[in-house]
Amino acid sequence: MDNKKYVDYILEQAENLINIDSPSGYGEGVTQYLLDEFGKMGYHAYRTGKGSVIADLGGEDENDAILLEGHCDTLGAMVHEIKADGHLKLTNIGGMQANNAEAENVRVITKFNGIYEGTCQLANPSVHVNGSYGTTPRTWDVMEVILDEDVKTKADAEALGIMAGDYVCFEPRFRVTEKGYIKSRFLDDKLSSAILMGYARYLKDEKVATKRRIYLHFTIYEEVGHGGCAPVPQGVTEAWSVDMGCVGQGLSCTEHQVSICAKDSGGPYNYDVVKTQIRLAKENGIDFAVDIYPHYGSDVEATLKAGNDIRHGLIGPGVFASHGYERSHVDGVENTFRLIKAYLG
Template identity: 50%
Template sequence: MTYVQEAVNKIVELCNIPSPTGYTYKAIKYLIDEFKNLGFKYYLTNKNNLLVDLGHGDSNAIMFTAHVDTLGAMVRSITNKGTLKITRIGGYPFSHIENENCTIFTRDGKEFTGTIYNIHPSVHVYEDSGTIKRSEENMEIVLDQKVHSKEDVIELGIMPGDFVSFDPRTVVTKTGFIKSRHLDDKASAGILIALAKSIRDFAIEPKRRVYMLFTSYEEVGHGGAANIPEDVTEVIAVDMGAVGSDLESNVYSASICAKDSSGPYDYEIVGKLIKAAKFAEVNYTVDIYPYYSSDVSAALRAGHDIKHGLVGPGIYASHGYERTHIEAIEATLKLLQKYLEID
């Protein structure tokens, strides 16, 4: 199996593990098992980040980050008719989750399925079914349970504060497209697993010590704020490349971010990423993401003295039902492999 196919397989597996921000334990456990099997040292932090030490050099270390937390929701309240009102986890318009199947996770370990609708879902009944504002007040989960009242729902064990995950609907087409919720950022987490395997197999030989940090709170802004080892001088967030009408990025290339809402990325690091892409002979773009922030942005806000960069596969329809192509996965993986080998 090629490292690219390994990355795709891990992406599919990760996308099918529910992990809305704050409920990432299953995804982190999956990563622990992966890196244990690869033979690398790892450390689970207090905030449920996973730090992996891939060895090699003794100083001037580099760290790659990816986040396994995803968009999701939490039960806000239970209505008198037995539906659930929700509050968002992460930033997305409610229209992006309308008519989506979902799973509710209770505090005592139960799971219940349901579907997210607007409160006027039937066009045969409501004149404003298509125009009603998609907002927190006008969206609800209809449970796949025979319930008629708030008391019926409470009896099931569902309560405010329970986590809600959205069905990923992951598909890999024969033409190489990968379609799924949560490619942000499980696409990059899968790429990093494949990168680690290529290091384990001596397919590449990094010139510096390498760490990987898989975070659990990126979607709410503080995933990468802590857990950076003292010998790390450079942190590169491996996250999605946003695709838009006035950007160069596309679903067949690795996207190198020069600036996002947190400001410019390090001039030297952006240049080195471009150099690595050219040496690796892969398709790449250099882009500016206007409404974007990353784990490395959080690290800088926390006061870490590091050089910082951001690269990832181009992802279409970010924070919705996303899509990319295996060519973008390959381009990003090969870029990172070459980056570790150049001075």
């Protein structure tokens, strides 16, 4: 079967998801989009009390069901303080790095007064004025948002309805190059969430009846550590995080491959699950790598820590420059999609 139809759909959905602001905890927009899309496909999907989305893809064996987890929350920031000059001091959400946020366009989402644009900059950001520009370590204590408004004082910013606790969202800058490279902020994990949507579309379009019941779980608190800390549907015996695969020094994965994680900072993944993933990748000619991620934690580990008695695994397309301006490739998307199909049908 030609997978191009579903890869194209995945790329379309990845761009749509990425362009919906959703730093951890601010998930209403992206989860409503998911609910609408799964409804169009004819699936039952619902929002949990925590705010995530669970979709039931059907399948025969309800007592040996599998849960595939992706997350639709991203890195970002919040207003920590309105300074005397009306500029905004930030606190980061998740692993957003100050030196990676510099010179990015942002949106400040107020609770009652709309959205304002601005730019995240070093305080006193002109090289022609600040003699310490090149030697100043970038931390959140020295970064600020300059609003694209006529703001000169704290009172001016407050008059716009801005207050501490307002979300600050960073421009993703999504694009796909002619050579198939996918570049954007927040590929972690909206690219893999789109792969799960593509798999759901495949099951529906091709009228595939899977032997196991399949559930999808899209969380909105993964970047702060507790996205997967939730009950799982009855009958689930196995769960995977379908998240980004790490690319970097000391690892073998590239953006063209599906990464199978054997161990991360939370410890090893289930041996039988990992072994089966590797065997099926080999048998089906799927380009893959097996790696250990030194600084990584996943939703499915949080699911286990919540007390769920399940087997667990982690796969995803290789992503370069994680938590920065990230890059993957359509080959990695297709290989991840194919491994899910090989494992589940």
